[in-house]
Amino acid sequence: MSHTAHIRSRRKPRPSVSTIARRAGVAGGVLGSLAVAGASGSANAAETVTQTIELPALTADLAAQVAQSADATQQAAANYELQAERDAAAAKAAEQAKSDLAEAKKKAEAARKAEAARKKAAASRSAERTTLAASSSTASAPSASSSNVSGSAAAVIAFARAQIGDAYVLGATGPDSWDCSSLMQAAFKQAGISLPRVSQDQSTVGTPVLLSNLQPGDILHWGSAGSAYHTALYVGDGKFVGAENPSTGIVEKPLSWDPPTGAVRVL
Known part of the structure; x- marks a missing residue:
């Protein structure tokens, strides 16, 4: 036995085949x-x-x-x-x-106010006509009649009555058609009196007279003096002759038919 036999070897043992396979x-x-x-x-x-x-x-x-x-x-x-x-x-x-x-x-x-004003004006005109009619009916009848009129008044009245039946045409001056003021102008021309052409001016000529003291030949007017819109001739017996309107033409009517506002005397 070797003297080194008891010493463990330091070499690693080689892996076995099984170990290699496992690994x-x-x-x-x-x-x-x-x-x-x-x-x-x-x-x-x-x-x-x-x-x-x-x-x-x-x-x-x-x-x-x-x-x-x-x-x-x-x-x-x-x-x-x-x-x-x-x-x-x-x-x-x-x-x-x-x-x-x-x-x-x-x-x-506005319409309501206009209607109220119209009714008020109508009532005023109606009252005025009523007053005039009442004054005319209560006033004493004119003393003069057309039967005893002579001179200039007779000539004026005769001319006016001769035109009864003629037509009323605004602006006409005869001989077969007239308006109210042209008839008055032509009638008074028969007495040598020259009247203004329009109603407004005719209502201011001569002397104003009361409707209760009318005489044949007086000029009647409707509307205030200076602003009258119609004139006619008083012929006596409470009647007048005038060119009234296109419907009536020249007619003779009683004062009560259309009571006038005033009168003037030029004869």
Whole structure:
């Protein structure tokens, strides 16, 4: 026995075949796991790609939704604008109706006042006629009659009566048609008296006389002196001759038929 036989050797023992096989199996298992992991990673990568391919479809849907939302917004804006126009039109119509109502009330008030004024004027004229008729009926009858008239008055009356039946034409001066003042002017011309042409002036010539003290040949007038609108000739017996209107022409009527306002005397 060698003197070194009892000393343990420091060399590592060589692995046995079984050990090598075991280690190879472990390594294979690790590599297999890595391969599986790699395959899984590849699969996951493939699935990621597949999901990425679906994104355009989602983007198209989103675009459609955005477009629908834009359309809805535009329609809402149009509806608001239409409603605003309707509200403005309604407000304008209401304002116009208010203005029309105020104008109608104003016209109605003016018409009411005009009607009241007309009725008042009519009542005043009626009262004036009643007063004149009453004064004419209660006054003493004129003392002179046409039967004993002579001289200038007779000539004037004869001319006026000779025109009875002629037509009344405003502005006419004879010989077959007259107006009230032209008949008076032509009649007094027979007595050599020149009268003014119009009624207003004829009502101021000579001397004013009371209707209760008339004499044949006096000039009667309707309306105030200086603003008379009609004249005629008193012929006695409570009657007058005058060119009255287009309907009657030249006629002889009693004073009560149309009571005069006043009278003047030029003869």
